[in-house]
Amino acid sequence: MKLSQGVEWGLHCAMLLAQVPQGGLLRRDALADHFGLPEAYLSKHLQAMTRAGVLYANSGPKGGYRLARDAGSVTVLDVVEAIEGTAPPFVCQEIRQRGTGASSPEECRRTCMVSTVMNDADRAWRSSLRSVTIAGLVARLPGSVHTRNEETLPQLAH
Amino acid sequence: MKLSQGVEWGLHCAMLLAQVPQGGLLRRDALADHFGLPEAYLSKHLQAMTRAGVLYANSGPKGGYRLARDAGSVTVLDVVEAIEGTAPPFVCQEIRQRGTGASSPEECRRTCMVSTVMNDADRAWRSSLRSVTIAGLVARLPGSVHTRNEETLPQLAH
Numbered sequence: 176m177k178l179s180q181g182v183e184w185g186l187h188c189a190m191l192l193a194q195v196p197q198g199g200l201l202r203r204d205a206l207a208d209h210f211g212l213p214e215a216y217l218s219k220h221l222q223a224m225t226r227a228g229v230l231y232a233n234s235g236p237k238g239g240y241r242l243a244r245d246a247g248s249v250t251v252l253d254v255v256e257a258i259e260g261t262a263p264p265f266v267c268q269e270i271r272q273r274g275t276g277a278s279s280p281e282e283c284r285r286t287c288m289v290s291t292v293m294n295d296a297d298r299a300w301r302s303s304l305r306s307v308t309i310a311g312l313v314a315r316l317p318g319s320v321h322t323r324n325e326e327t328l329p330q331l332a333h
Numbered sequence: 334m335k336l337s338q339g340v341e342w343g344l345h346c347a348m349l350l351a352q353v354p355q356g357g358l359l360r361r362d363a364l365a366d367h368f369g370l371p372e373a374y375l376s377k378h379l380q381a382m383t384r385a386g387v388l389y390a391n392s393g394p395k396g397g398y399r400l401a402r403d404a405g406s407v408t409v410l411d412v413v414e415a416i417e418g419t420a421p422p423f424v425c426q427e428i429r430q431r432g433t434g435a436s437s438p439e440e441c442r443r444t445c446m447v448s449t450v451m452n453d454a455d456r457a458w459r460s461s462l463r464s465v466t467i468a469g470l471v472a473r474l475p476g477s478v479h480t481r482n483e484e485t486l487p488q489l490a491h
Contacts, residue, residue: 176334177334178424180426182451183423184428190447191434211433211435262335264334265340268338268341270341271345274365274367275369276481276485278475279477289341289345289348293336299461300455316446323434327434
């Protein structure tokens with residue numbers, strides 16, 4: 176089980192966009208340059224985040240990205256699900272109903288306990304990711320990073 | 334992000350082995366037949382569970398598998414990690430230290446908050462899976478399944 180590297184990219188981009196002065200947009204190449212990322216590949220993740228309603232994209236000649244809503248209402252889970260999708264990682268194939276030991280339909284009225292346990296864990300994972308917002312992440316950045324971004328982002332944004 | 338179907342197979346096999354009378358072994362083909370699984374592919378997962386210390390394997394002519402320890406001390410996490418490995422699904426590539434916006438080594442003394450949040454969620458996931466044992470899963474089986482297994486497993490085991 177492995178998460179796409181797009182999760183790290185998406186979260187850092189969301190954090191950077193949260194620090195752009197109100198209403199400003201950052202172009203895709205500015206985001207890619209800031210983190211030294213391949214622009215074409217980053218583009219796919221930015222598009223996924225836009226489709227998921229995490230980012231707002233302006234595609235005109237002055238195109239660029241900003242957060243679609245307040246950084247305090249965008250959770251880490253929102254970004255992770257934009258990149259990775261919302262499907263649970265455990266897919267039950269109901270093997271309890273197969274083979275020589277197959278349980279009957281009556282015995283399978285309740286969800287299989289294996290599925291229940293795996294889904295409980297998935298909920299715990301998502302709940303943990305939902306408990307932190309992009310604003311919360313930005314607040315944990317070192318002061319010197321804040322200061323530098325306050326200087327540089329107004330010049331990069333438009 | 335997707336878990337191997339071996340997770341479902343491994344958990345159901347561990348539950349079945351937990352119901353075999355004390356000291357008895359189930360052969361690989363008996364496990365495969367019980368759940369209608371392809372024996373060669375199941376074999377890989379059983380070997381992984383054996384390497385991880387979840388199962389005991391006897392490879393002689395009377396070979397077979399049993400739980401390596403009491404079902405109350407084998408957790409769902411033990412089985413999931415035997416199949417999926419123990420590596421966390423998020424791998425931080427430290428993009429905060431790359432590109433035109435790179436943070437300095439001094440600014441990166443503390444673990445990146447993105448990594449911290451992702452690892453916290455992974456811990457919540459593992460903690461949830463650790464809170465349930467194979468014995469706990471078996472206890473949730475319908476009474477009629479228990480009765481059937483009490484009748485059939487002593488004949489299958491050796």
